[in-house]
Amino acid sequence: MNESDPQASRDALPRRGWSPGVILLLGIAGMLDFIDRFVFSTANDAIKHDLHLSDTMVGLLGGTAFALLYGVMIVPFALVADRGFAARMASFGIAAWSIATALMGRTHGIIGMAATRVCVGLGQAAFSPSSAALNAAYSTPERRSTSFAVSYGVSYLGYVIGLAGGGYLVEHIGWRATFAAVGLAGIPVAILMYLFIREPRMPHVGQDGESWLALLANRPLRDLLLYGVTGQVVNYGITLWGVSFYMRSFGLSSGQAGAWFGIGIGIASVAGTFMGGPIADRVAGRFGFGGAMRFAFWAYLLAQPFQVVQVLTSSLNLSLAMLVLTTTLSALCTGPVYGAIPSVVPAHRRAAAMGMYALLANAIGIGLGPPLFGWISDMLTPHFGSDALRMSLLMAAILNFWPAVHLFQLQRRFRE
Secondary structure: OOOOOOOOOOOOOOOOOEOHHHHHHHHHHHHHHHHHHHHHHHOHHHHHHHHOOOHHHHHHHHHHHHHHHHHHHHHHHHHHHHHHHHHHHHHHHHHHHHHHHHHHOOOOOHHHHHHHHHHHHHHHHHHHHHHHHHHHHOEOHHHHHHHHHHHHHHHOHHHHHHHHHHHHHHHHHOHHHHHHHHHHOOHHHHHHHHHHOOOOOOOOOOHHHHOHHHHHOOHHHHHHHHHHHHHHHHHHHHHHHHHHHHHHHHOOOHHHHHHHHHHHHHHHHHHHHHHHHHHHHHHHHHHOHHHHHHHHHHHHHHHHHHHHHHHHOOOHHHHHHHHHHHHHHHHOOHHHHHHHHHHOOOHHHHHHHHHHHHHHHHHHHHHHHHHHHHHHHHHHHHHHHHHHHHHHHHHHHHHOOHHHHHHHHHHHHOOO
16 A cells, blocks of 8 residues: 555544544535436436437436536546645535536526536536545545445435435426426535535645656556446446336336335445445454455455346346345445545545546446447347347446456455
């Protein structure tokens, strides 16, 4: 590990090794991030019918439009955050994506929809690396998996609210009013972030510490980047098409599909994440950092066969049970993986490292995954009819074994 840990804030960290108030506020902001990101999937079919779009075009709006400015701006925003502006960048990001989501409900054409979706990506590009830098600054390396697990565990409640609550709202008040309601909820959180979180004090460093090539030469970070991009292409594809899958394959309404899918994936994500962080910290305390990475590898690998069953089965109950199981197991590695990113780089490069991860994992993942599997669904429709989306997501589930290869390589680097 390459960890240089400066004073995390102007006040000393509490003896427990992390600052619960700061981490909780970051988690709530992250929850709104997930709500505004994934509520779109509950409105997929409604937007498709209202604007007369194909699955491919809906995927482009939900994924690629979001990723345009997200991918372009996340690294510049990360550089600003690393220079002592992480809290202010996080506050700006929350306000930007919240306003854009609210305005999405006022659009009446594909151009306006794409423009607001691009601005959602802009706001979340400012928040993502800044949030990770703040999380790492307000926790010690020994408690970092737990700190990130708590933050992301709270964030994953956004799955439940965005998918289950979003599905209910879309069914009862329409997709336009839904976007307005969930968007405006973020403004108070942006204000709290600006007023109450102090900027971390960062060390002064020389020029050789500023090289991007030094980050790219970091082999553990490269493994994490490859894990992120391969995993998120599939995961975003499955998540953003999950509600439509249950609607088309099991005949559920948008409210029913959003509720079952959102509650299943949301509660399982929260439970797995909350369990995985402390377990990884205990394993690391006994076997070192490599032990935590081995735990993450096995948790992720064991989850994947159940996802194949989830997509293939014709039983709704079995599919939902497999959804909960695969999500819980996969979520066990959230804390150790996200905690590893700032732990394998110098403290003054945390936001930059997280920016690179988010650029590759989230920008490429959400930019490529939804339109890719939407396009595959369109191509398979003449052959499989209403089961075309099922076959598309089956391909996604099989591809989800690939990220485990990079976690395996990562844990080997730290084997003693």
